Amino acid sequence: MKGSNKLEELVILSGKGGTGKTTLTSAFAALSDSLVLADCDVDAADLHLILNPTIVKREPFVEGNEAIVDPKLCTGCGYSANFCRFDAFRKEDDGTYSIDTIRCEGCGVCVRLCPASAIKFEERHCGHWMVSKTRFGTLVHAHLQAAGENSGKLVTLVRKEARKIALEEGKKLLLVDGPPGIGCPVISSVTGADKVVLVTEPSLSGLHDLERVSRLAANFEIPVYVCVNKADIAPKLTKEIEKSVKESDNKFVGTIPYDEALVQAQIKGLSPMEYLSAAGRNHIEKLWENIWETN
Structure with a gap:
């Protein structure tokens, strides 16, 4: 150098x-x-x-997608849950389903199969990166x-x-x-x-x-x-x-x-x-x- x-x-x-x-x-x-x-x-x-450091810039790190169930649209039929190979679905007390984001691999199968279109495929926020002085x-x-x-x-x-x-x-x-x-x-x-x-x-x-x-x-x-x-x-x-x-x-x-x-x-x-x-x-x-x- x-x-x-x-x-x-x-x-x-x-x-x-x-x-x-x-x-x-x-x-x-x-x-x-x-x-x-x-x-x-x-x-x-x-x-x-x-x-x-003193942070001067902070940006999200987005990688892949994750499935999220809208409880207002979910009918509790369990159809998509039956096809989840990662056992990410959880049955709630009200009969609807939620998805464990740790288990979800973001394959998107449940989004395609849900008969009620109750599952959204959103960006996965995995962290953030920063520039500091x-x-x-x-x-x-x-x-x-x-x-x-x-x-x-x-x-x-x-x-x-x-x-x-x-x-x-x-x-x-x-x-x-x-x-x-x-x-x-x-x-x-x-x-x-x-x-x-x-x-x-x-x-x-x-x-x-x-x-x-x-x-x-x-x-x-x-x-x-x-x-x-x-x-x-x-x-x-x-x-x-x-x-x-x-x-x-x-x-x-x-x-x-x-x-x-x-x-x-x-x-x-x-x-x-x-x-x-x-x-x-x-x-x-x-x-x-x-x-x-x-x-």
């Missing part, structure tokens, strides 16, 4: 939750003077807890409702809006806090990115999930950088992870030791770079430098 006018997209991922992905994202945000942030962990977004720059983030569908599509929407804003504002970096795991939201987060940072921890589950997300990232032929958080809680396993990464096509960029001050920073809603000692900040600064200097 140094000396470049091109917008670069850096995505922070982890094979599992709880490795410190969002904490590292907030630290990197403090180290860049020209960025837009995107929180693509839409199922459990929490970057806003550290950045304390933070002390580090613009943040695009979202909230997906419980049982909300198509989190991958919402991730794509968040990234697209964040990239649009970054280009309009002439920023150099689009910093993405991606979701954990290897599912559809992760694929939507990493597609078309310039660099991927994988955050892991020295545990057997951390190593296993690092290997899984590494294989996923390899399919996109994007440079992958690996760091180990809480590295000193299991030094032997940290060395094993480092050795494994160096034997692969990925690049090992460093470690972060366990630090109680990181917990306090989160409680206070601060980035690690706003709270840690100089020694603590130095570990993260080295990671940042290694990511941009390693080819």
Whole structure:
């Protein structure tokens, strides 16, 4: 990124939750003077807890349709309910029917079959997305409702809006806090990115999930950088992870030791770079430098 006018997209991922992905994202945000942030962990977004954003734009996220019974038109015949493969219909005390929106898959069969035309097929509001201002720059983030569908599509929407804003504002970096795991939201987060940072921890589950997300990232032929958080809680396993990464096509960029001050920073809603000692900040600064200097 140094000396470049091109917008670069850096995505922070982890094979599992709880490795410190969002904490590292907030630290990197403090180290860049020209960025837009995107929180693509839409199922459990929490970057806003550290950045304390001021929302300037809020839009609904609509995906698919859901069937809704009009009780004034429903005759209680139960005809459509007999054809519902998802057992979404519920009989009410007055003899009419209602539809459980959690169970409804939006197939529309009941709408077509209802003899009284009592079922409407309305847009499904699954959540919302927002544009906010933070002390580090613009943040695009979202909230997906419980049982909300198509989190991958919402991730794509968040990234697209964040990239649009970054280009309009002439920023150099689009910093993405991606979701954990290897599912559809992760694929939507990493597609078309310039660099991927994988955050892991020295545990057997951390190593296993690092290997899984590494294989996923390899399919996109994007440079992958690996760091180990809480590295000193299991030094032997940290060395094993480092050795494994160096034997692969990925690049090992460093470690972060366990630090109680990181917990306090989160409680206070601060980035690690706003709270840690100089020694603590130095570990993260080295990671940042290694990511941009390693080819």
